[in-house]
Amino acid sequence: MGVIxxxxxxxxxxxxxxxxxxxxxxxxxxxKISWEQARIISFYSVIAQAGTKTIKSPKDLFKFGxxxxxxxxxxxxxxxxxxxxxx
Numbered sequence: 001m002g003v004i005x006x007x008x009x010x011x012x013x014x015x016x017x018x019x020x021x022x023x024x025x026x027x028x029x030x031x032k033i034s035w036e037q038a039r040i041i042s043f044y045s046v047i048a049q050a051g052t053k054t055i056k057s058p059k060d061l062f063k064f065g066x067x068x069x070x071x072x073x074x075x076x077x078x079x080x081x082x083x084x085x086x087x
Contacts, residue, residue: 035064 004023006015036058043058055061076084 032064032066039064 004027006023011020039058039061043055043061046055046061059067
């Protein structure tokens with residue numbers, strides 16, 4: 001719609017649930033990137049004036065909810081990897 005740049009008629013009549021979900025996820029990710037940029041700009045502005053005595057990284061300046069999110073990873077065995085690759 002207005003914020004995401006889609007005509008209301010298309011949004012209401014023609015879009016599938018999968019399209020709406022993909023657009024909303026992309027919008028959220030784009031907002032995160034904007035906030036990260038603002039944090040980095042603020043970080044460099046602060047350390048230029050105050051030095052690096054108390055603030056060592058942009059995350060020390062201010063924290064976001066996604067900073068603490070833990071992403072679980074799992075290492076594949078060689079056999080699992082070879083089975084997942086389609087040659």
